[in-house]
Amino acid sequence: MAKKDTGSDQLLNEFKALVSDTEELLQHSVELTGDKAEELRGQINSSLQRARKALSSTEQALLERGKVALHTSEEYVREHPLQSLAIGAGVGFLLGLLVSRR
Template sequence: MPRKSNANATTDALLAEFQALVADTEKLLQTSTELAGEEADRLRDQLRSGLHRARERIDAAQESVREHGKAAVDATEDYVGEHPWQAVGLAAGVGFLLGLLVGRR
């Protein structure tokens, strides 16, 4: 369970970051025609900062997903290596069920 809560926390943080980024972008677009000089520069800097934070979080999330995927692949390979006939039976059962579902159409 810790993996899921960590993944959910990462997802929530990413969503919050993107919502803030969208809000900043909308604010910049709405006021871009009215602003000049330092105010426009300040808003652009805020937007760049938001984009940079979002990019860093995306990179971190990508690495986390990659690590979890590699762990899942390793665990699957270990299980199949230790229990080959059970893996074949499971795959056959899943294939049979999918065949039944597709055949009903």
């Protein structure tokens, strides 16, 4: 699980870096010309590409976890149909109570 947390941390760090670079570009956009502007644009582009890669890998990890959870749920329902029905009825009853109180 630490690997998944690391991916989220990496994604968050990439977006923070992207925001920071973008803020810097906006603050210095009037002053920067030529090589300095190109260098900062290159840094922002690099940060954006890293953030996209991190987002893509996080998306893939979430899809895989969702597929595993769906498969596990389907197996449980097949193995315990009456318990699943009772759980569903209980959840429906509780939701009905919550909605009717409004």
